[in-house]
Amino acid sequence: MSTNTITTQKVNFKVFRFNADNDYLPYYENYAMDVTSEEVVLDILNRIKWDHDGSFSYRRSCRHGICGACAIKVNGRSTLACKESMTTMIEYFGNEITLEPLSTKRAIKDMIIDKADFWDKHASVTPYLVADIDECPSCENLVSPHDAEELNEADLCIQCGACHYACPVVEINSDFFGPAAFVAAYRFESDIRDGDNQRLIHVNEEKQGVWDCAKCFECAEVCPKDINPIDKITKLHQMAFKKGVAKNNVATRHAVGFLHSIKKHGMLDEGGLVLYSEGVSIVKHIPVALQMFKKGKIIMPWNMPKSDKLDEIQKLIKSSSTVKF
Amino acid sequence: MKKLKYALFTGCTAKQSTPEQMMSTMAVARKLDIEMIELTEASCCGASHLQDYDDFLSLVLNARNIAYAEKHGLTMVTICNTCQLNTAMTKHRLDNNAELKAKVNEKLAEIGLEYKGTSNVIHFLYAIIDDFGLDKIKKMVVKPLSQFNIAPFYGCHNIRPSELHDESHKTKENPYNPTSLDDLIIACGAKNVDYEEKNKCCGFHIELQAPHTAAVLTGNAIAGATDQNADMMVTPCPLCHLKLDTQTKHASEAIGREVSLPVLHMQQMVGLALGCTPAELGLKHHVTEVNFI
Numbered sequence: 177m178s179t180n181t182i183t184t185q186k187v188n189f190k191v192f193r194f195n196a197d198n199d200y201l202p203y204y205e206n207y208a209m210d211v212t213s214e215e216v217v218l219d220i221l222n223r224i225k226w227d228h229d230g231s232f233s234y235r236r237s238c239r240h241g242i243c244g245a246c247a248i249k250v251n252g253r254s255t256l257a258c259k260e261s262m263t264t265m266i267e268y269f270g271n272e273i274t275l276e277p278l279s280t281k282r283a284i285k286d287m288i289i290d291k292a293d294f295w296d297k298h299a300s301v302t303p304y305l306v307a308d309i310d311e312c313p314s315c316e317n318l319v320s321p322h323d324a325e326e327l328n329e330a331d332l333c334i335q336c337g338a339c340h341y342a343c344p345v346v347e348i349n350s351d352f353f354g355p356a357a358f359v360a361a362y363r364f365e366s367d368i369r370d371g372d373n374q375r376l377i378h379v380n381e382e383k384q385g386v387w388d389c390a391k392c393f394e395c396a397e398v399c400p401k402d403i404n405p406i407d408k409i410t411k412l413h414q415m416a417f418k419k420g421v422a423k424n425n426v427a428t429r430h431a432v433g434f435l436h437s438i439k440k441h442g443m444l445d446e447g448g449l450v451l452y453s454e455g456v457s458i459v460k461h462i463p464v465a466l467q468m469f470k471k472g473k474i475i476m477p478w479n480m481p482k483s484d485k486l487d488e489i490q491k492l493i494k495s496s497s498t499v500k501f
Numbered sequence: 502m503k504k505l506k507y508a509l510f511t512g513c514t515a516k517q518s519t520p521e522q523m524m525s526t527m528a529v530a531r532k533l534d535i536e537m538i539e540l541t542e543a544s545c546c547g548a549s550h551l552q553d554y555d556d557f558l559s560l561v562l563n564a565r566n567i568a569y570a571e572k573h574g575l576t577m578v579t580i581c582n583t584c585q586l587n588t589a590m591t592k593h594r595l596d597n598n599a600e601l602k603a604k605v606n607e608k609l610a611e612i613g614l615e616y617k618g619t620s621n622v623i624h625f626l627y628a629i630i631d632d633f634g635l636d637k638i639k640k641m642v643v644k645p646l647s648q649f650n651i652a653p654f655y656g657c658h659n660i661r662p663s664e665l666h667d668e669s670h671k672t673k674e675n676p677y678n679p680t681s682l683d684d685l686i687i688a689c690g691a692k693n694v695d696y697e698e699k700n701k702c703c704g705f706h707i708e709l710q711a712p713h714t715a716a717v718l719t720g721n722a723i724a725g726a727t728d729q730n731a732d733m734m735v736t737p738c739p740l741c742h743l744k745l746d747t748q749t750k751h752a753s754e755a756i757g758r759e760v761s762l763p764v765l766h767m768q769q770m771v772g773l774a775l776g777c778t779p780a781e782l783g784l785k786h787h788v789t790e791v792n793f794i
């Protein structure tokens with residue numbers, strides 16, 4: 177048996193404190209503590225409550241990474257408190273550690289937030305199986321391992337909200353469903369038993385849907401279950417084209433426009449892409465385009481560079497395309 | 502040290518809207534005596550959008566690009582974060598899925614190519630840090646940028662998902678507190694500016710479909726750097742550069758505050774410190790003028 181020596185380090189914790197009932201503004205309390213290499217972030221929350229201030233509040237239940245209640249932010253990074261080792265956090269951020277709720281503007285008491293927007297969005301993607309299933313079947317409704325793989329582990333989501341409150345678009349556009357709701361949508365869209373025909377349309381709507389994702393990969397980075405929400409978002413994009421629910425709009429034309437451009441030039445024709453995506457709305461880009469033109473940033477169509485061996489690229493497009501729009 | 506030699510995947514931006522990025526890449530390569538073999542056959546990587554439409558086609562095209570680097574027996578260097586992400590992601594998927602790799606190779610065989618998985622794909626930022634060495638660059642600095650505070654803007658696709666990027670470069674980058682660009686700023690003699698938005702998103706990829714969100718993200722980034730007294734920003738990504746350099750009007754309107762800072766490409770900053778002229782680095786191609794040199 178290997179004997180791991182337990183080490184101890186001094187850490188200064190700067191902890192977000194707020195009680196919506198009494199406090200006008202939040203404040204930060206400092207706690208200096210000895211942290212052992214065996215502790216997780218939840219141990220620290222417990223010790224603050226037990227040893228320093230009994231009124232300190234946070235959510236936790238399972239302490240096994242299952243209930244999804246304990247997600248908070250450590251130095252701005254969304255983490256599952258019961259799963260995240262303090263050693264890793266110290267490696268990442270050093271000995272000055274800030275503990276905050278997932279979203280400070282939604283704080284109710286200390287680490288506890290009002291997660292209503294998260295649940296509302298979750299509920300609005302029909303996060304359940306819609307199927308005509310015989311309630312008294314004569315045999316089991318089996319899903320083959322191969323079909324189950326299609327879920328790509330989206331069913332492991334514990335709705336902790338780490339990704340949702342790490343998503344920059346959620347912060348700016350309150351209509352945006354956010355990565356966790358998309359994971360839920362994908363989980364049921366990819367289930368062969370599901371027969372819902374509205375969900376995919378709903379998550380493709382402008383402003384709220386998958387096309388407003390900025391592709392920043394914050395959600396993939398934070399997910400404690402390694403679900404990779406942006407990968408599910410990409411799959412929802414692909415499904416929209418495959419199932420014919422993709423609307424003809426600036427976002428979808430933007431994706432398809434790449435293909436047209438590559439077919440013609442091998443490279444991307446930047447101006448051509450904007451024109452193809454925007455149509456007549458291109459006029460709104462003219463002021464910036466003029467400035468760019470003056471600085472030699474815009475190539476005239478007749479000077480558009482082409483990839484060498486363009487015929488190879490065209491041949492591959494012909495043989496390897498799997499989608500039609 | 503053996504002379505460094507790479508297969509250069511320029512991406513499309515360097516050939517169109519950011520000519521200065523191509524110029525400064527080559528200028529820095531000359532100064533550091535790095536040989537670049539340009540992959541003129543390469544196609545666009547799809548810029549993280551083509552795969553939303555056709556995933557398999559996107560894999561095949563990216564695999565073809567890498568196969569050309571393999572033919573030269575060279576590591577592929579990218580100069581765009583999004584090219585790096587798309588290409589490295591393709592490599593990761595093919596190297597870890599024999600069935601998928603076989604399917605892709607079946608297509609590549611039609612044009613007499615094969616993807617083997619023998620070439621690494623690395624962004625130029627990490628190539629000069631890992632392979633050339635920061636200390637060596639520091640010693641070569643002839644015009645230290647000591648009077649400037651420079652705010653690093655990392656760009657999403659070089660730091661996230663970190664597991665993927667850790668496969669391609671040795672520099673261990675913490676996606677929540679990245680340091681490579683900071684280290685490069687310091688090596689060039691300038692002072693690095695720490696600010697909250699340095700590892701955040703610039704909004705480039707939703708500029709057309711969600712212009713307001715995109716503009717707020719850009720505005721927040723420039724405002725964050727400004728509030729920490731940055732004289733300018735620097736980025737390794739031409740797409741971030743386009744956003745931060747050309748979209749200041751929309752960004753200012755979106756956040757209700759006038760913001761604008763000169764933005765250098767990482768290569769331009771290194772080039773200036775190594776004594777390249779502003780003309781060599783294409784400084785006149787910026788919309789937000791670089792008027793301090």
Ligand code: SF4
Pocket residue numbers: 339342343344345346354355388389390391392393394395396405406409
């Ligand atoms: S990748 Fe998309 S969904 Fe995920 S955090 Fe970024 S913007 Fe949000």
Ligand code: SF4
Pocket residue numbers: 332333334335336337338339340355356359398399400401402403405
């Ligand atoms: S996808 Fe991951 S981070 Fe997001 S809610 Fe589910 S488990 Fe949490």
Ligand code: SF4
Pocket residue numbers: 444511512513514515544545546547548549581583584
């Ligand atoms: S990311 Fe942009 S610059 Fe890079 S290859 Fe793709 S389209 Fe071209």
Ligand code: FES
Pocket residue numbers: 235236237238239240241242243244245246247256257258259
């Ligand atoms: S306490 Fe249940 S997931 Fe952490």
